[in-house]
Amino acid sequence: MKVGLRDVAERVGLSKAAVSLYFRDPKTSRVSEESKGRIRSAAEDLGYRPHVFARSLSARKSHMIAILIPFDLPYFRSTYLNEALCGIQSVLFGRGYNFVFIPSQGNNSPAILRGQLERSRGYDGFIIFGTRACTMDDMRANVEEMQKVGVPFAVLNMPDIGSPGGREINQVVNVTPREASAIRYLLGQGHERILLVGGRAQAPDTDAGIREYSECFAERGLPVDETLFRNGDYEEMVARSEILQVIDRGVDFTAVYCLTDTMALGAYEALAERGLAIPGRVSVIGKNDSFFARFLSPPLTSVRVPMFEAGRIGTEGLLRSIESGEPPRRVFLRNELILRLSTAVRPR
Amino acid sequence: MKVGLRDVAERVGLSKAAVSLYFRDPKTSRVSEESKGRIRSAAEDLGYRPHVFARSLSARKSHMIAILIPFDLPYFRSTYLNEALCGIQSVLFGRGYNFVFIPSQGNNSPAILRGQLERSRGYDGFIIFGTRACTMDDMRANVEEMQKVGVPFAVLNMPDIGSPGGREINQVVNVTPREASAIRYLLGQGHERILLVGGRAQAPDTDAGIREYSECFAERGLPVDETLFRNGDYEEMVARSEILQVIDRGVDFTAVYCLTDTMALGAYEALAERGLAIPGRVSVIGKNDSFFARFLSPPLTSVRVPMFEAGRIGTEGLLRSIESGEPPRRVFLRNELILRLSTAVRPR
DNA sequence: CTGAAAGCGCTTACAG
């Protein structure tokens, strides 16, 4: 039933080595053309399929990359991840690599990662993907764990983690240049009371949003009112109720910047429920430039984060480290502000 | 540098077998508690990580499921696939299985699948996912290929493929019951001129749409006007221009049923461009009940296809086949019509 | 251009 290399070799009267050579590279010159033909048809007849793991084990090369997502939820709903995966897939498949997802169980990110790493010796490399459940400390711990194990890896969807222990890592960092800053844009439109809807307290993206906010306000010499910082837990419904609360308490604001488009959806709902027109009364900006942003009414202005490119570039760096042993490098990718109709100059 | 089972065994002065036993099941009673403690700390000290492929090879069990998508494009943009993956992930991770994606190259679906199968001996099972690029014949060929190789597999996102060669297969089929039929609903609202926007000619979902259409019309004794069948190639822009053409030729219709929500987006645009109000002048129904359906204006009525459940159930069937050798089975899952504001009774 | 042999790092009967 199970047919192996040996069976093919016996059938054609050659050594296993010859048959192996042929399957590793059918164009090899180390096997005569005549033998090749006989191997081919014998393999066909017998229904021979090389065993992936046997090959990986003896070749010490698996052509498999493990994607590590230390997050215990259905993560294929994340548009960030899916775009990145498209980029990852495009380079991996083009170069004959598989990719695999390792179980993530529990709720402690570094612990999940450690579990994943323990069950993954043999993969050629790793891609770790930052998640909303990670604090900056978690992420740093995760990266240090990877360094300790000493496997090639690349880091996506995390804030700049620098070079822990003085060792550079393969990382793609998404940065917001001046001209892509939602806050700076809103200030330029005359808004000064801007509601910031972050994800989760301590989450790196939330912190980065607060930092951007504070810097832009400082530049203009404007004071920051921290009562305008709210967290929407990345959920439409949470963002909605937070914003409703702000409105109902009589807090004054003329613009909202939500750190995901999903939360911007919540803003649309809350504002509609209280009869506040977008952008007539309140301007709204989202982040991620999701597929649906342009179909909302009004179409949503959003900060585009190029995750496809991040996936592609991170994977290319990883393969370089694996195949040519090149040193890891950090790449910065610029976000972009996509202007649509949800923003206007501040109403007087 | 590379530390193996042997190193741990030597360090603690036990046999490899004892250490292996411990790692396979730390609760085993075949190793004394005292030995366990020493193994644990030696492994920790040495940084031992079991080798996945060595284990898989000798245990003849990999705990890996390969997802086969014979489609050569960035498929993580498909909401169908992503929902199914969430379902697949939920059961696989819960039971300690990894899942892996195999390169798909070329444009001929059965050929891609054959290539994927050739490079995948060793996986415990397979999930094949139907794609828009497959005709019904392709899909049947794919399934027969799987049967020929004789590996456990499950089929998702394909029309009912029956039991080829009289052998039942693990398949989850999404069916549209009477009460979920968009066409029947529109007829009930008085519409008789209904534009059907399919995906690609010959594609199974397009054929199924036409079949549903014809059956519903036949039931009412109404004639079918095939000039109302158009294909939008699953693309918003293609759907849009097809619908613009229909309008500009003066063809009369009061409703549109698009076989994906994305194409319904195109319908929204085309109708807006020609000043035809939804649903005042034309009713629109989409399919898939995508995330964004309820944020359109008007919110889109859509046929929900429960892909998460399909992924979950298909994977459970696959694991049953693998682990308890139970016979494959076909499961039917009912679509559901989610009514929103894009439909109304036919205008007079 | 080809073959015999060792080895990749584990697990699995089997014997004790």
Next chain:
DNA sequence: CTGAAAGCGCTTACAG
């Protein structure tokens, strides 16, 4: 409760 040995199905020097 534990050990010695064979084997999973390949690849890789090495020798010819």
